[in-house]
Amino acid sequence: MRISDLSRQSGIPVAxxxxxxxxxxxxxxxxxxxxxxxxxxxxxxxxxxxxxxTNMAALDLTSVRELVSMVDDHAIPLPEVFRNLNRLLYPHGSPAPRSESIAEAQNEIDGFIHRMDWRNREESAGPEALAQVVATLRSLGCDDDLGFLENFAEAASRLAVAEMELLPASTDDVDRGAMIARAVMFKVAFQVLHRMAHEHHASLRFPEPATPAPPTSPAQTARPPRMR
Amino acid sequence: MRISDLSRQSGIPVAxxxxxxxxxxxxxxxxxxxxxxxxxxxxxxxxxxxxxxTNMAALDLTSVRELVSMVDDHAIPLPEVFRNLNRLLYPHGSPAPRSESIAEAQNEIDGFIHRMDWRNREESAGPEALAQVVATLRSLGCDDDLGFLENFAEAASRLAVAEMELLPASTDDVDRGAMIARAVMFKVAFQVLHRMAHEHHASLRFPEPATPAPPTSPAQTARPPRMR
Structure with missing residues (x-):
């Protein structure tokens, strides 16, 4: 097909x-x-x-180019594809300077990861980032115990397992484009669901008085009403 | 204390x-x-x-200013604080032009949300964003059924419930600063855990041959070794 057909079929302008x-x-x-x-x-x-x-996962062009090259280059082993993917999808903030409160949190986090029995590579920045989160929470007056972490880690594990189970048994049969697309779109889907769940449970927790229906715009009436 | 003491105690430069x-x-x-x-x-x-x-959640200054104002302004009802918070933390991508494949996905998503019994506001952009994710996945060769969504939604619900349970029973007792800090830091924590879980399960799914230990740099040897 010509570039004009490509444009028509994809809905993307020729430019x-x-x-x-x-x-x-x-x-x-x-x-x-x-x-x-x-x-x-x-x-x-x-x-x-x-x-x-670019549109849905809001990745920049440098990241997109790297992901595209991982689809095409079958010489890159799959575990490395996953590591690169994770680095692009879930960047860690800059590490905080070491402090006593971070060192203390780090000990607790190391114990937690040991209990989870997660085998992350030595160079993973995850444990440091978690220690920073915990130290920050405490410095902001949230003296929660670390139970929430186990809860979160189990939910995260479930998501990761569900994603891996959709891949074929043999490495050679893996469609790298579909695998990467799925990892990216699953992240987007989870964010949307997290937001919806948050709104739903906040509204149960802090019920609002019934308000009069907002004025309907043509855009709103174009869709059938959803259950409230 | 003076600004210099503030700087010393916070570790943030006076400038x-x-x-x-x-x-x-x-x-x-x-x-x-x-x-x-x-x-x-x-x-x-x-x-x-x-x-x-700014550092850990990578929010821009406009968002930070809005969050700060919600800590200070007690006239804003809590459900509204949560909605604003969610809008800032989990922005939706730009909606795609309506197409047949999106309309079809939308019907499935509406059924899914009905089954979840989530009460999101009429104007929530969540369902549209989910339909877009599903249509996109299909256009990219991921013909998964929607079972993954229920799995994700249950995990998201669990996170939201755990967060709400940390709040005091009475609205008046809620420390808004701590509440917002927790929502933001929990999001960061979940991202880190999701990445770690993803790496862990990918390495179980696609085991790598043992590699010789990488050359150790002074920065790496400064921390005690963690279990692999």
């Missing part, structure tokens, strides 16, 4: 597609004449992939 | 504290002389709060 080509987010088409390239289904899927990463 | 004052992220101190202001514990805690939001 954006040309930008993706220039930025090497999209491989070049097959030249069939001077100034005339032919594209195929793989280009269409790649456009959707790039679009999903 | 940054002055910046917070100018940006109204920190209330002014009490003037005790020309060019001499006195600060107290509340300033110290506020600095830590702002620092946690």
């Amino acid at each position: 954006t597609i040309r930008f993706y080509l220039r930025e090497k987010l999209l491989p070049p088409g097959t030249m069939t004449a001077r100034n005339q390239a032919e594209y195929d289904e793989r280009h269409l899927r790649r456009i959707r992939f790039v679009r999903a990463l | 940054t504290i002055r910046f917070y004052l100018r940006e109204k992220l920190l209330p002014p101190g009490t003037m005790t002389a020309r060019n001499q202001a006195e600060y107290d514990e509340r300033h110290l805690r506020r600095i830590r709060f702002v620092r946690a939001l």
